[in-house]
Amino acid sequence: EDQVTQSPEALRLQxxxxxxxxxxxxxSGLRGLFWYRQDPGKGPEFLFTLYSAGEEKExxxxxxxxxxxxxxxxxxxxxxxxxxxxxCAVHNGRTNFGNEKLTFGxxxxxxxxx
Amino acid sequence: SAVISQKPSRDICQRGTSLTxxxxxxxxxxxxxxxxxxPGQSLTLIATANxxxxxxxxxxxxxxxxxxxxxxxxxxxLTVSNLSPEDSSIYLCxxxxxxxxxxxFGSGTRLTVV
Numbered sequence: 001e002d003q004v005t006q007s008p009e010a011l012r013l014q015x016x017x018x019x020x021x022x023x024x025x026x027x028s029g030l031r032g033l034f035w036y037r038q039d040p041g042k043g044p045e046f047l048f049t050l051y052s053a054g055e056e057k058e059x060x061x062x063x064x065x066x067x068x069x070x071x072x073x074x075x076x077x078x079x080x081x082x083x084x085x086x087x088c089a090v091h092n093g094r095t096n097f098g099n100e101k102l103t104f105g106x107x108x109x110x111x112x113x114x
Numbered sequence: 115s116a117v118i119s120q121k122p123s124r125d126i127c128q129r130g131t132s133l134t135x136x137x138x139x140x141x142x143x144x145x146x147x148x149x150x151x152x153p154g155q156s157l158t159l160i161a162t163a164n165x166x167x168x169x170x171x172x173x174x175x176x177x178x179x180x181x182x183x184x185x186x187x188x189x190x191x192l193t194v195s196n197l198s199p200e201d202s203s204i205y206l207c208x209x210x211x212x213x214x215x216x217x218x219f220g221s222g223t224r225l226t227v228v
Contacts, residue, residue, distance in 0.1 A: 032215070032216075034216065034217065036219075041222070041224065042221055042222065043118075043120075043206050043219035043220050043221045043222045044157070044206075044219045045219075046115070046216050046217070046218060046219075049214075049215065049216055087156070087157070089157075099170075100145065100162065100210075101147075101159050101162070101172070102147075102157075102159070102217060104156040104157040104158075105156055106155060106156040107156060
């Protein structure tokens with residue numbers, strides 16, 4: 001069974017203090033690893049898709065990296081508006097109807113203190 | 115990417131009643147997914163809905179409790195039946211998009227059962 005574990009559960013940083021969020025995964029055949037941002041009371045907002053080990057993607061202060069067992073979301077010089085829950089999900093590699101699914105981690109709740 | 119309109123955004127319902135959630139997409143999509151996000155937990159897939167066929171349910175979810183309709187390629191509904199307080203959750207619809215490849219989520223429906 002596919003599993004995704006995110007750490008830490010919660011992280012409080014001072015504005016400008018860089019850090020990384022971890023997503024460890026086990027999946028039978030990785031088709032994609034997804035990072036989402038979720039604000040309170042809203043649905044997840046897509047950030048990145050990573051497909052293979054060694055791949056990196058960047059968006060503003062965020063950079064996502066992927067190895068064969070884990071992914072990191074690096075946040076550089078964060079601002080208070082970066083405060084949110086960050087979710088990681090893996091695609092199970094199946095594309096036929098009824099068998100395709102994403103498995104999500106429980107997320108990291110990030111708080112940036114001004 | 116696709117834009118999803120999900121209604122209602124929140125509701126408070128009496129136990130024993132039902133709530134129907136609507137999901138409207140601004141473009142035609144093959145697969146639509148319904149998720150549940152219980153308080154403090156991650157997203158769990160309820161079922162996958164494809165136009166013209168019955169939905170496929172994940173283990174632990176049954177059609178009698180969570181009937182789904184998918185009348186066309188831009189619309190779906192999820193009904194949560196015979197409500198109990200344990201059904202209090204956020205319910206989210208999601209669609210798979212090809213360009214760009216990924217999964218887009220609606221803003222969610224926050225259900226409280228009293």
